[in-house]
Amino acid sequence: MEAGVRALPARLAAAWRRSLQLRIVATSVLLSLLAMAVVGGYMSISIGASIFEQRRDEALLESVRATEAAQQVFTDAAGSSTTGELAQLQESALQAAAGFISNPALAAYAMLRTTEQVQSAVDLGDTRVRGFDDTLLTEDLVTAVAASDGTPFYQSVRLATADGTVPGLIVGTVLEVPSAGRYEFYIVHSLEEAQVTLQRMQTTMVIGGVALLALVALVTLVVVRMVVAPVEQAAATSAKLASGRLDERMAVRGDDVLARLGRSFNDMADSISSQITRLAALSNLQQRFVSDVSHELRTPLTTIRLAGDVLYDRRDTLDPVAARTAELLHTQIDRFEGMLIDLLEMSRFDAGAATLEIEPTNVVRLAETEIESVRLLAEERGSAVRLVAPGGHFDAEVDPRRIRRILQNLLGNAIDHGEGRPITVTVDSNADAVAIAVRDLGVGMTEDETGRVFDRFWRADPSRQRRTGGTGLGLAISQEDAVLHGGVLDVWSQRGEGTAFRLTIPRGGAVDAVSPIALPPEDTGAIDIVEGRA
Incomplete structure (x- = not known):
């Protein structure tokens, strides 16, 4: 009883906020x-x-x-x-x-x-x-x-x-x-x-005032119902339209201004429904086209791959020009194959066919493996990659293939844009979430560029010489992989100060899990991967 009385002001405040009437x-x-x-x-x-x-x-x-x-x-x-x-x-x-x-x-x-x-x-x-x-x-x-x-x-x-x-x-x-x-x-x-x-006169005035207040409340309620009811109906219909029920419409009666509002709303809903249907059809057509083309290109690409591998394996017996051509052909076939793989993956995401293969994974060991795989490329560009692992609950139920792909994309971007400066990979966790962050000290991005960094086929600097990737799909796929885990991929960047990407994956479906890594991350200790020590 006392709890109900204490909660009454909160209920009244909530009713006041929700009810226009x-x-x-x-x-x-x-x-x-x-x-x-x-x-x-x-x-x-x-x-x-x-x-x-x-x-x-x-x-x-x-x-x-x-x-x-x-x-x-x-x-x-x-x-x-x-x-x-x-x-x-x-x-x-x-x-x-x-x-x-x-x-x-x-x-x-x-x-x-x-x-x-x-x-x-x-x-x-x-x-x-x-x-x-x-x-x-x-x-x-x-x-x-x-x-x-x-x-x-x-x-x-x-x-x-x-x-x-x-x-x-x-x-x-x-x-x-x-x-x-x-x-x-x-x-x-x-x-x-x-x-x-x-x-007696005052009592009569009070009784008359109470009756008048009741009449005012009744008249106001009737008028408000006449005006607000169509608005509430429009709000409810809008919510249904937003949820995908495109056939919902307002009931319209009469010829007054509210009826004209309802007809205008229905006309707008018809137009939006038509546009959405048309765009959905175009999107499905585009997805099917990308998927079909990607699959159809797999067969000729396999043939080209076989022929290219033969030429690449025998390049030592060819003249210098032919040998160089064989090397370029081999490189571009690799890029083409990577692009097809990315397109097929995006088509799976668009079709809702992407699934997770969850298994217990030590995220620190996974990060060590991926850092080691790019060590030579990082040294070639002059960047030292180090791992920061403060300690914690590093084992997590994730799809290691997708987490590995996210790390590959983030490390490739950091090497390409790091200007030969150190790159830090931070892994940390708590009881609610596990997180991985990749920080470079390169050129960084503007606020507008940061807002578009996850767009498909978008690159911050297309003219920059790249050593990894290059299709503009890597970060888009990484974001989809993060969402598939129920997590989020955040980005921080400042011109001249570098860029930091942070992947946060909640444990056990935790809601509003707080990432254990700040953005940008702060160094609390390091493991030197270049020396091969952990």
């Missing part, structure tokens, strides 16, 4: 929510202020009328002078004042003698009705009311109730009591009804 609907809802929050907040504040101002004006008017009614009671009985008579008048005045309060049951009253006045003959004392709370009075309000000339003053307060607090107003005026002096008259008005009205 989710992003559009969520964005629309969030923007609508933001707009409604701003508008609703403004309306709530405006309506709340309007309700408060209206209730405040009503409270001030009620307080003024209540004060006038109470004052009229005292004025009409101006002859009363005893404390008892004035107390009865006070009670009558408060009852008269209550008649002008809209909800007298929720109102509290207080008549407080104003301080800082001359002591009068009669003192009614301070009177509080319905639990008037003196703590509601602030010094500023008392000072303002005491100094007023009949103008009412108010103050917002919080009134305690059984369920908490509610907003209220306390309004203060002045009463002149004959023979008793000046009294401050305070009336507390509850704004609970106004608060309830505002809360």
